[in-house]
Amino acid sequence: MERRPVILAIMDGVGLSDSTEGNAVRNAHMPNLQYLIENGAYTTLKAHGTAVGLPSDDDMGNSEVGHNALGSGQIYSQGSKLVNESIASKELYSTDTWKQIVSVSDDNTVHFIGLLSDGGIHSNIEHIKDLIVNAKAAGVKNVRLHTLMDGRDVPETSGLEYIEVMETLFNELNDENFNAKIASGGGRMYITMDRYDADWDMVERGWKAHVLGEGRQFENAATAITTYREELGVNDQDLREFVIVEDGKPVGTIEDNDSVVFINFRGDRAIEITKAFTYGDEFDKFDRVRVPKVFYAGMLQYDGDSNLPEHYLVQPPHITNTLTERLVEEGLNEYAISETQKYGHVTYFWNGNKLNKVSEELETWVEIKSDMVPFEQRPWMKAAETTDLLIEALESNAYQFLRINYPNGDMVGHTGSYLATLISVETVDLQVGRLLKAAQKANAILIVTADHGNAEEMLEKKKKPTDADAPKTSHTTNLVPFVIYNADVEL
Structure with a gap:
């Protein structure tokens, strides 16, 4: 069987909701994600509550448990x-x-x-x-x-x-x-x-x-x-x-x-x-x-x-049999990249809450330093720079599994600024489009998903119809997208 490189792109904080009011995902211009949904194998995932080891389905998902689950493919009782x-x-x-x-x-x-x-x-x-x-x-x-x-x-x-x-x-x-x-x-x-x-x-x-x-x-x-x-x-x-x-x-x-x-x-x-x-x-x-x-x-x-x-x-969850451990056993090279705000999530949390690599030889971790400015003032963050380096790594033919986290939807979403969050989500879609072209060129498999919701609910739910709009800065309990492109699979 032919081995082809796999790219995993995690759109941090990009969930799905049918509501249009205050929804910086649904209201964003996202032609690249839409193309993937229409031309790939697509489903939605539950990224909160019991699906990721939290006490109940009233519990919002978060980046820690999301990356634990993505990195291990298992459910552990969480903090x-x-x-x-x-x-x-x-x-x-x-x-x-x-x-x-x-x-x-x-x-x-x-x-x-x-x-x-x-x-x-x-x-x-x-x-x-x-x-x-x-x-x-x-x-x-x-x-x-x-x-x-x-x-x-x-x-x-x-x-x-x-x-x-x-x-x-x-x-x-x-x-x-x-x-x-x-x-x-x-x-x-x-x-x-x-x-x-x-x-x-x-x-x-x-x-x-x-x-x-x-x-x-x-x-x-x-x-x-x-x-x-x-x-x-x-x-x-x-x-x-x-x-x-x-x-x-x-x-x-x-x-x-x-x-x-x-x-x-x-x-x-x-x-x-x-x-x-x-x-x-x-x-x-x-x-x-x-x-x-x-x-x-x-x-x-x-x-x-x-x-x-x-x-x-x-005692914290003792997470074993992670994807990284399995890939190391197979001798496959991995590449993980994000900017500072989510660097630990594609490394520490992905590897089961471990600061050190499973294999110094087979794992490459890259951190792009985040800007020291409020996120709503620069909602594009370092998305372009991280994409540049991931595409460069893909084109080197040195890695079989590459993962990238785009923090924009989550970090900007936490500011409560709807306009800035809209821009942040569109920024991520632009970079996903670049990954799409790179995957096509390299005949790579592209997987796009999210670790939890946030940007799709930027307004608090009103207790009374007469209440004024109030910005929402927290995560959500909404489903997240999951799409596999350029692979003969069904979901």
Whole structure:
């Protein structure tokens, strides 16, 4: 049987919906995708919920679980489901890691850092609440919460609702033997939650706020959020860092002998802050000023190859028999490329949450550095440059399987800008057209799909007909396209 190269193009965040209002996919000019649908083998795929290992079909898909599923061809229980199961069974609270976390002295503090929302992509507020309740039950005297505001996987200005939930819980729990407070915070796209070494300044800003207590001071988190919204016109994901103070002093700096738990279960935006807490003198990304001697744990282990972190509360999915492993067994060369924002998805997540290659000899990974500008200002991103290099790799005849991720539909979709997202989707279609011609020339098989939806729903669903339009910035539960071109197959 003739072996022909295969190209896989992942249109990140490009889902399908029959609705036309706010649909930056249906309303975009996409002649190349339409050509593939009409001339290839075409179907739609479910890319959310139980189909990708999430707890229920109400759970939105995301790039992490999408690339895990695409890269392994299997369904594994994913982060939120694993944590749900561990909490429900109380297994989490019987682990040595939890026992170490809550063994702090009465003078020390357990700190929880992470994304505060019920978006279910990186974290879940229900997990945070349960951890704090059980910390009190275990005899912990002091708890501090460092809140990273969402506005991306949930409505863009919903943060005050989550703050209110936590403040209400603290009022119920606090007594003469227990004291819980919000200590610091900021927007997820401005502090702490950087990924793929794209912007370590984000992590430094988070470190200064969470650990050192440095940043603009407020008497409570709600005031911080409303002040920044009014002054800067930003939504929750872009809020500047804030520090909560009483009597002029931060209420929750991180000190020696404290415990620190990073409560996100998804790994990509947890790795860098974890390195800041756990690395010694080899850490060189920024001046940490002081490094408190703490017991640090993650909700999950974010990278098994690097044992990062050493301590974690829930066992992550152990993904084996990935496509890469199979191709390496056959001695086939692979080429993976994307720009910074999704580079880890075509490598780390594709290979089953492993930072290292299965084979240095047979795998080529290429990262194109993303522009350091807001995505809505440059919605074409690096689509042309990544396509240039993939076509060059195809024409070299050195690779049998080539994969590329176009982040545009997802990253621009998260900004809430409909016009910019429309341009981003059309940009991707233009590049798919270039891949189509290259595949025809090389007699290659071209597969085009998406990892989850986003760009096809740019408006929140109205609760009342009279409600004003509100931009939607989160993923969806819609189907995604899947087409195979230039192959004699039926779907």
